[in-house]
Amino acid sequence: MRRLFFAVDPPDAARRDLDRALGPLRDLPGAPRWGRPERWHLTLLFLGAVPEPLVLGLVATAAPAVAATPPIALRLAGGGRFGSLRRPQVAWAGLEGDVDPLVALAGRLAAVARTLGLPVEDRPFRPHLTLGRWRPGRPADGTLTDRLAGYRGPEWPVREIRLWESRLGAAPAYTVVASWPLGAKDPLHAESGPTP
Numbered sequence: 001m002r003r004l005f006f007a008v009d010p011p012d013a014a015r016r017d018l019d020r021a022l023g024p025l026r027d028l029p030g031a032p033r034w035g036r037p038e039r040w041h042l043t044l045l046f047l048g049a050v051p052e053p054l055v056l057g058l059v060a061t062a063a064p065a066v067a068a069t070p071p072i073a074l075r076l077a078g079g080g081r082f083g084s085l086r087r088p089q090v091a092w093a094g095l096e097g098d099v100d101p102l103v104a105l106a107g108r109l110a111a112v113a114r115t116l117g118l119p120v121e122d123r124p125f126r127p128h129l130t131l132g133r134w135r136p137g138r139p140a141d142g143t144l145t146d147r148l149a150g151y152r153g154p155e156w157p158v159r160e161i162r163l164w165e166s167r168l169g170a171a172p173a174y175t176v177v178a179s180w181p182l183g184a185k186d187p188l189h190a191e192s193g194p195t196p
Contacts, residue, residue, distance in 0.1 A: 001049035003166045004177065006062070006109050007041035008102070008158050010076065010129070015040055017153045018076050018093060022131065025148075030141025032091045032132035039174065041164065042074075042095070042129050044106040047118055054116050059163065059178045061115065065108035066161045066180040072098035075155040076129060079148025083134070088142035092128040097155060099127055105161070158182055 010018075015037040026034055050058065074097040083089030095102070106125040113120050134140040163177040 001051060002055060002177075003048060003168070004050045004055070004058070005041075005046040005164050005166065006044040006106075007162055007164055008044065008074070009041055009162060010074075011156050014076055014153050014156055018129075018131075018151070021148065021151050021153075025144050028141065028144060030139045031144055032088070032134040032140070034091075034132040035130060040129055040131075042102075042127065044102070044125070044161070045109045045113065045120070047113055047120075050118060054118065055177065057116055058112070058118075061112045062109060062161075062163065062178075063180055065105065065112050066182065068108065069105045069161075069182050070098075070101055071182055072101045072158045073155050074098060074102070074158055076151070076153040078151060079131070079145035080128070081142050081145050083142070085142040086140075088134050088140050090133055091131040091145045093131055093148065093151070095127045095129070096152070098158075102127055102158075 018040075019037045022034065025031060047058075074095050076093045077096040078094040079092065080094060081088040081091055103125055106127075110120045110125075131145075134142075160179045160181050162179040165175045165177050167173045167175070
């Protein structure tokens with residue numbers, strides 16, 4: 001079984017800009033456990049455990065779903081939380097720009113996964129970038145992300161969608177399984193990464 005997810009990776013400049021904006025919040029009381037900027041992804045679909053025999057089919061059937069996506073541009077903007085103010089769970093940054101085509105792509109990727117018999121959460125896709133998580137039972141300030149309300153990062157063109165594998169452990173590792181350029185003329189074209 002492989003833990004897989006589809007994602008858009010913000011470019012380094014966008015990550016650095018958001019990381020600077022988070023600087024004043026990082027060490028405040030009640031802050032979440034912040035994620036490392038180099039691991040920030042805009043997850044389009046988390047699949048959890050995918051049986052090895054289905055991985056090649058997933059890569060092949062995702063290609064046309066990605067190719068149907070027009071060129072899009074995004075920017076990280078604003079912030080929020082999942083969970084209540086008193087018991088926040090996830091701190092996130094929002095998105096602006098061509099969000100509707102991104103939502104449509106996430107829907108097509110979910111449909112691809114369902115055709116392969118993979119379980120997909122039955123809830124609307126809410127585009128966001130997870131910044132950190134609050135630990136249960138620890139002091140938490142759910143208002144911290146409100147301070148990102150006026151944040152607007154640099155806009156960037158989305159050039160590709162990636163299928164990542166996540167390996168849990170003391171030091172979680174991420175490996176690119178495949179990637180597809182947006183709007184590829186050859187919808188079967190996918191760049192495969194290492195698949196140990």
